[in-house]
Amino acid sequence: MSQQSRPVVIRNGRVIDPSQGVDTFGDVVLVDGVVHGIESLGATQLPDGWSEFDASGMIVAPGFIDLHTHLRTPGQEWKEDPKTASDAAVHGGFTTICAMPNTYPAQDNASVVGELMLRCASESAVRVRPIGAITKERKGDELAPMHELADAGVVGFSDDGDPVMSPHLMRQALNYSTDLDLPIINHAEDRGLVAEWDMNEGVVASHLGLRGIPNSAESMMIARDIELARITIGRLHIPHVSTGESVELIRRAKSESIKVTAEVTPHHLALTERWVYGENGNVPDVLTENAYDTLAKMAPPLRTEKDRQAVIEALVDGTIDAIGTDHAPHAATDKVCTFTEAANGIIGLETALSLACGIAGIDISLAIERLTCGPRTILGDDSIGTLKPGAKADVAIIDLQGDWVVESSTLGSKSHNTPLLGKSVLSRVAATFVGGVKVWDATGDGAKDA
Amino acid sequence: MTLTLTNVSQQDVTAVSADSKHLLDVDSLTPEQIHKLRERASEFRQLRASRPFKSDSLRGGSIYTLFFENSTRTRVSFEHAGKALGADVINIAASTSSVSKGESLLNTVLTLDAMGIDALIVRHPHSGSPHFIARHVDAVVINAGDGAHGHPTQALLDVLTLQDHLGNLQGAKLALVGDILYSRVARSDIIAFRKMGVEISIAGPPTLLPQDWAPGENSLGVPDTEVTVHESVEDAIRDADAIMCLRLQLERQTSGLLPDVNEYSRVWGINAQRLALAKPGAPVMHPGPMNEGLEISTDIAHGSLSLVENQVENGVAMRMAVLEHYCGPTREIL
Numbered sequence: 163m164s165q166q167s168r169p170v171v172i173r174n175g176r177v178i179d180p181s182q183g184v185d186t187f188g189d190v191v192l193v194d195g196v197v198h199g200i201e202s203l204g205a206t207q208l209p210d211g212w213s214e215f216d217a218s219g220m221i222v223a224p225g226f227i228d229l230h231t232h233l234r235t236p237g238q239e240w241k242e243d244p245k246t247a248s249d250a251a252v253h254g255g256f257t258t259i260c261a262m263p264n265t266y267p268a269q270d271n272a273s274v275v276g277e278l279m280l281r282c283a284s285e286s287a288v289r290v291r292p293i294g295a296i297t298k299e300r301k302g303d304e305l306a307p308m309h310e311l312a313d314a315g316v317v318g319f320s321d322d323g324d325p326v327m328s329p330h331l332m333r334q335a336l337n338y339s340t341d342l343d344l345p346i347i348n349h350a351e352d353r354g355l356v357a358e359w360d361m362n363e364g365v366v367a368s369h370l371g372l373r374g375i376p377n378s379a380e381s382m383m384i385a386r387d388i389e390l391a392r393i394t395i396g397r398l399h400i401p402h403v404s405t406g407e408s409v410e411l412i413r414r415a416k417s418e419s420i421k422v423t424a425e426v427t428p429h430h431l432a433l434t435e436r437w438v439y440g441e442n443g444n445v446p447d448v449l450t451e452n453a454y455d456t457l458a459k460m461a462p463p464l465r466t467e468k469d470r471q472a473v474i475e476a477l478v479d480g481t482i483d484a485i486g487t488d489h490a491p492h493a494a495t496d497k498v499c500t501f502t503e504a505a506n507g508i509i510g511l512e513t514a515l516s517l518a519c520g521i522a523g524i525d526i527s528l529a530i531e532r533l534t535c536g537p538r539t540i541l542g543d544d545s546i547g548t549l550k551p552g553a554k555a556d557v558a559i560i561d562l563q564g565d566w567v568v569e570s571s572t573l574g575s576k577s578h579n580t581p582l583l584g585k586s587v588l589s590r591v592a593a594t595f596v597g598g599v600k601v602w603d604a605t606g607d608g609a610k611d612a
Numbered sequence: 613m614t615l616t617l618t619n620v621s622q623q624d625v626t627a628v629s630a631d632s633k634h635l636l637d638v639d640s641l642t643p644e645q646i647h648k649l650r651e652r653a654s655e656f657r658q659l660r661a662s663r664p665f666k667s668d669s670l671r672g673g674s675i676y677t678l679f680f681e682n683s684t685r686t687r688v689s690f691e692h693a694g695k696a697l698g699a700d701v702i703n704i705a706a707s708t709s710s711v712s713k714g715e716s717l718l719n720t721v722l723t724l725d726a727m728g729i730d731a732l733i734v735r736h737p738h739s740g741s742p743h744f745i746a747r748h749v750d751a752v753v754i755n756a757g758d759g760a761h762g763h764p765t766q767a768l769l770d771v772l773t774l775q776d777h778l779g780n781l782q783g784a785k786l787a788l789v790g791d792i793l794y795s796r797v798a799r800s801d802i803i804a805f806r807k808m809g810v811e812i813s814i815a816g817p818p819t820l821l822p823q824d825w826a827p828g829e830n831s832l833g834v835p836d837t838e839v840t841v842h843e844s845v846e847d848a849i850r851d852a853d854a855i856m857c858l859r860l861q862l863e864r865q866t867s868g869l870l871p872d873v874n875e876y877s878r879v880w881g882i883n884a885q886r887l888a889l890a891k892p893g894a895p896v897m898h899p900g901p902m903n904e905g906l907e908i909s910t911d912i913a914h915g916s917l918s919l920v921e922n923q924v925e926n927g928v929a930m931r932m933a934v935l936e937h938y939c940g941p942t943r944e945i946l
Contacts, residue, residue, distance in 0.1 A: 365833035368822035371739035371761030371799060376823065442615065447835050448632070448639045451747045454740030498718055500738035502759070521615055565614045586614040
C-alpha cells in the first residue's frame with residue numbers, strides 16, 4: 163500500500179459514486195494514491211509512465227468497505243490470516259475491512275490491537291480497521307478499556323459472536339459511545355430465550371428435527387438495545403439484521419431519531435432457511451444426503467422468504483444502512499461434521515456482490531451505495547468509500563453480468579465454507595485498486611501499460 | 613446453471629429421485645415399496661415361527677452397527693436380523709470405540725468404511741448424521757434413529773404391525789400422542805402412515821409440538837406429512853382406529869418444557885378412560901421404552917389392546933426385510 167504507484171486511468175467505465183450522486187460514463191484518474199477526478203479523456207494519449215485499465219462494459223465504483231470481517235488473527239490463523247483475508251477482500255472489491263475482535267486473545271486492549279495492526283500493515287493489501295471488544299475477553303462481565311482501545315484506533319466496539327446479555331453493561335457501553343462517538347455493535351441474540359440451536363425455528367427445522375431459534379431471539383435483543391440507546395443517546399449499530407420484526411424496530415427507532423444504524427449480510431439478502439436442504443434453496447420431496455448442509459449454518463440463521471423480502475425492503479428504504487459480509491472463515495473440519503456440531507458462519511467477502519446482485523437481484527447502484535456510502539458514514543471516514551478528488555484511490559471494477567464459478571482453487575480466503583462452492587454465479591469483481599495500486603485483476607489482459 | 617434470482621428461492625417442492633441406495637428415512641420409499649417390505653417382513657415372521665430359521669442370503673456380508681446412543685430393541689433386532697440372514701454383524705458402541713478418544717464422526721466412519729463393510733447401521737443423537745455419513749462412505753447407510761429427525765425402520769415395523777391388526781390402513785385414523793417436537797419416531801411415522809393413506813390426529817403439550825404448528829391442519833412442509841393438531845388428547849383420540857403413544861423423554865422436564873410429569877400423565881397420558889373414546893377395539897402402540905404409569909397406564913401397556921410386543925417381534929422381521937433389500941443380492945425384489 164505504501165509503494166509509490168504510477169498514475170492510472172480507468173477508462174470507459176460506467177462510473178457509479180453514490181457519495182457524489184454520480185452515475186456517468188467516464189475515466190477515473192488516480193494519481194499519487196488519491197483520486198484525481200472523474201474525467202472524459204476520450205482517446206487522449208496518456209503521458210509516459212501512466213498506466214490504464216480498460217473498463218469498457220464495466221462499472222467503476224469506490225472500493226467497498228466491509229464493517230464485519232472475521233480476520234481470525236490472532237489465534238486461529240489456520241482459518242484466515244491478514245494476507246488471505248486481504249486476498250479474499252480484493253477478490254470481492256473490498257478495499258477496507260473492519261476486523262471483528264473475537265480473536266484469541268480478544269481485541270480488548272491496546273497492545274493486542276497494536277500487534278494486529280502491525281501485522282496487517284505488512285501482510286494486508288487492504289486497509290484494516292480494528293473493532294475493539296465491548297467487554298474484557300468478550301466475556302460479558304466488565305467493560306474493556308474503551309478509551310484505550312479508541313486511542314489505539316478502533317472504529318467501534320463489539321463482542322460479536324456473543325451478545326452482551328447484561329442490559330446494565332450494554333447501557334454503560336452505550337454511555338461511553340457518546341463520548342467516543344464510536345458505535346456499539348451488539349450481536350443481537352437473546353441466549354436467555356434459546357441457549358442452543360441449529361437453524362431458524364419454523365417448518366424446515368420441524369421437518370429436519372433440528373433445534374430452532376425464533377425471530378424473537380433477535381428482535382427482543384434489538385428492542386432492548388434500542389431502548390438503551392434512547393436513554394443513553396448512545397450510538398448503536400446492529401449487525402447482520404435477519405428478521406422482519408428487527409427491521410420494523412429499527413425503522414421505528416430511526417423515525418424517532420434514536421442513533422441507530424444497521425447492516426445486513428449478503429446471504430440474508432439472497433438465501434433462506436431452505437438452503438439447509440442442500441438443494442439450492444429448493445425443497446426436495448425426499449431428503450437426500452445433500453440435506454443438512456452445514457454450509458447453510460450461520461448466526462443469525464438463514465430465515466424465511468418473508469424475512470428475506472423484509473430485509474431487502476429495508477435495504478432499499480434506508481432502514482438498513484450497509485451491507486456487511488460477516489465473513490466467517492472456518493476450517494473444513496468445522497463444517498465436515500453433523501449439522502449440530504458444525505460451526506456457524508460462511509465466508510462472505512468474495513461472494514458478496516454475487517449474492518446481493520447476482521442472486522438477490524439488488525440494484526447495482528443501491529448495492530454500491532450500501533457497500534461504500536453506508537459504511538463510510540458509520541465509520542465517519544470521508545477519505546474512503548468515495549471517488550471525490552483527494553479521496554484514497556480505492557476502486558472496485560465490476561462486471562455485473564460476468565459469471566464465475568466459486569471454486570476452492572481460486573478463492574483467496576484460506577477457508578472455503580460457502581454454500582455457493584462449486585456453483586456458477588453472476589456479478590464478479592474484475593479488478594480492485596487500493597491506494598492507486600492494482601491489487602486484483604481477473605480480466606487477464608485488463609491492464610495495459612501506456 | 614448459473615444461480616440467479618430466477619432459479620433460486622423458488623417456493624416449489626422439487627422432485628428428487630426416490631431410488632436411494634441408503635435408508636436415511638422412509639420418505640425415499642414409495643407406498644408400493646413399503647407394501648413389498650411389509651409383505652417380505654410378514655414372510656420372515658412366519659419363517660421365524662418355525663425355528664430355527666437361518667438364511668444365507670447375506671452370507672459373507674459384513675454389517676456394522678454403530679450406536680452413539682443407548683438402545684436395546686433397535687440394536688439387538690438389527691443384529692438378530694443380520695445374523696438370521698447369514699451376515700457377519702459387528703457391533704460398535706461409541707463409548708468403547710476411539711470416539712471416546714476424541715476421534716471425529718467422519719474419521720470413525722471412514723475407518724470402518726476402509727475395512728470394506730457392506731452396511732453401516734447408525735444411531736446418533738444429531739439429526740441428519742446418517743445423511744452426513746452417506747455423503748462420505750461407500751457402504752450402505754441405514755438410519756437406526758437420528759436425533760429428533762427419523763427412525764425409518766421403526767415406522768416400517770409400525771406400519772406392518774398396524775396393517776396386520778386393522779387389515780387395511782387406507783382411510784384409517786391414527787392418533788399420535790405426546791412429544792412430537794423431539795420425537796424421531798413421530799416424524800417417520802407421520803411420513804410412513806401418510807403414504808399408506810392414514811389420517812393422523814395429533815395431541816401433546818404445546819411445548820412439545822413444533823412451534824409453527826397450531827390447532828388445525830399442519831404439515832412438515834413437504835408431501836405426505838399432513839396432520840391435524842387437536843387441542844386435547846380426547847379430541848385426538850375420539851373415533852381413532854389406533855393410538856400411537858410416544859415416549860415422554862424425561863429430560864424435557866428438567867429443561868422447563870414440562871411443569872411436572874404427573875401433570876403430563878393427567879393431561880396427556882393414555883389410560884382406559886381415554887382409550888374408551890376411540891373406536892371399539894382400537895389398539896395402542898408404543899415405540900418403547902415405555903414410562904409405564906406416565907404416558908401410558910400399566911393396564912393399557914400390558915392389556916389386550918396393546919400391540920407393544922407385536923411391534924418388537926415385527927422389528928426383527930422388518931429389519932430382516934430391510935437388510936435383505938438394502939444389502940442383499942435380491943435388491944430387485946422391490
